[in-house]
Amino acid sequence: MSKIIMVQGTMSNAGKSLLVAGLCRIFKQDGYRVAPFKSQNMALNSYITEEGLEMGRAQVMQAEAAGIKPSVLMNPILLKPTNDIGSQVIVNGEVIGNMKAREYFAYKKELIPDIMKAFHELEKQADIIVIEGAGSPAEINLKENDIVNMGLAQLLNAPVLLVGDIDRGGVFAQLLGTLMLLEKEEKGRVKGLIINKFRGDKTILDPGITMLEDRGHVPVVGVVPYINISLEEEDSLTSRFDRREEAQIDIAVIRFPRISNFTDFFVFEQIEGVSVRYVDSVRDLHYPDMIILPGSKNTMGDLKWMRQNGLEAAVKKRQGDCIIFGICGGFQMMGSRILDPYGVEEGGEVGGMSFFSMETVLEKEKVRTQVYGTFQDTTGRLSVLNGLELEGYEIHMGRSTVNELTHTPLCSLSNRLNGEEKADGVSVEDVYGTYVHGIFDKGEIALRVVKELAARKGLSIEEGFMMDYGTFKETQYDKLADTLREYLDIDAIYHIMND
Incomplete structure (x- = not known):
């Protein structure tokens, strides 16, 4: 049976996907067979596998970090929004139809057998599986039929790392508020907190971390800086859309x-x-x-x-x-x-x-x-x-x-x-x-x-500055892993998985 760790966030774009990719690369470097998993992904960026099946690109990126081929086992359910109230529903890489949000909300628990089958197949190929949640586990209106955050953690008996985004502000309220809105059993699954995208002198943050641990009763296992890295995203909240500078x-x-x-x-x-x-x-x-x-x-x-x-x-x-x-x-x-x-x-x-x-x-x-x-x-x-x-x-x-x-x-x-x-x-x-x-x-x-x-x-463009794109991405995965090794307590994360 594979060791598992799950990364959930206080909100969308808290940095879950990159943290999962970084952990995948670290475990790979440490000699383990590792694979990413996300039961349900909502994204318009998708990928086609060698078998002709469709999956989310975040899990493709994470598979690259893990050094393995992408597989729909890593993302059994993909939702591709077609308008503001509905999505195309893709299960095991194939389209099953379009559904309105309320229709899918009532239907999705029927997909639990597909999720569990994909996960158990993936277990046969991996020593460690790093699971990504979606949105926030504190979305109380969605908890009843949850299959991607705490609902999935319960199904898989997965320990959880909860990530907050300090770059947007209010990270202590994000983390403590999320813990407060969780049920007792759910909160018990949260084994570590991560503050992500920090800029500045960490010593200024230390008093807040102490209060966070005292009030949340969960240890902080890392404060990750804002990483200047170039890896493929799939989130519509990407900062790339905000760029206005024009180069030569x-x-x-x-x-x-x-x-x-x-x-x-x-x-x-x-x-x-x-x-x-x-x-x-x-x-x-x-x-x-x-x-x-x-x-x-x-x-x-x-x-x-x-x-x-x-x-x-x-x-x-x-x-x-x-x-x-x-x-x-x-x-x-x-x-x-x-x-x-x-x-x-x-x-x-x-x-x-x-x-x-x-x-x-x-x-x-x-x-x-x-x-x-x-x-x-x-x-x-x-x-x-x-x-x-x-x-x-x-x-x-x-x-x-x-x-x-x-x-x-x-x-x-x-x-x-x-x-x-x-x-x-x-x-x-x-x-x-x-x-x-x-x-x-x-x-x-x-x-x-x-x-x-x-x-x-x-104008002339120098050829020496650009390496092969695949090689470039490998350097970025290594850079991500090096940064996480420096700022996360990796020993504590291994202990959480083995506990």
Whole structure:
């Protein structure tokens, strides 16, 4: 039987995901087989496994930290919000349908057997399982049918570390208030408190820590500083969306209301002299070197949003002045028409942005596959990518038909699951589109894009500063683990797991 430890937070974005990743890396470094687990995740950033199954990207990041392949066993339930009151429900990597919040609230306890089966399968592969909670265990309106915080801790008999975010302020009230709202048995599961994202001199904090332990009757096992680290996030509360600085090479990503898989662009952030801004208004678009239309969980609705707030017209006005690149839902928007005969999103049809002569039909079945291939016959300024190998994954509800007489594909692809080959995407001068998530991640693809953007402005980009993106992420996991080793009482955490 695996040793287990669970990380819960006083709120969303308290830092649970990174702490789980850091613990996974520490236990791996210490010679254990380790795996992450989150019973239920709500996120629009998702990933497709080798088996063609869908899971949340946070557990993918944590699996990377643990040095193992991602598996849906690590995230048996994924909720992808489709609007403000409902989500697409994915169980064991496959869509079972859309549900309104109240409907899912009443249904979710039926998924406990799926959760337990996934966890016990994962136990066969791991010496230690690090479990992540969601939101806060003190959300008293949700406790009745809880399957992700204290409800899960009870099912698995898991000891809990409770994390508070001092950067937002009120961390003592967060931690003590959460403990006060827990039932006696639940509070007994909390074996350690962690203060996260601290800036400044810790000695100033010490009197508060003493009072916190006296009143909460739970030891503080660490005060973790705000870590300057670059790892993939999936939370819509990410601080990345707040960045406004523009560097020599400026990339603007349209921030749709239902933006998904914004991790596709993190690789560009690692290149010195490049800014990646998330833009949701015409006034903030300015004059970027590249505009990216990202994935969307509601393509038709987000296209209408762009149309209503003027961003569609502003983006089209930039054609010829910068590279325009669409991925997945953003790619679908760039065609001439989107049809929804089955009511997958909103029903009916909507005219596209007409960059491409392409029609998309939204279908009931989701395409889910990992792919690999080569840039081939790419036109315009990104012809510098021709011959480079790429890899990534597709995850979409629609199929697009392109006018092959007037349009050149962006790349040729093979399905990793069955070897099926196909052409993908569109390349028309300096306007591009693809269904492939992660298309910029492999090798020197992102660097070549940036070098081409720089060349047009008479700038040069040094090649020595950027290592392979996968190697870069490994350095970040090690940095995270080193920091946690310094500021957490790891011996106490091992003792908690073995108690």
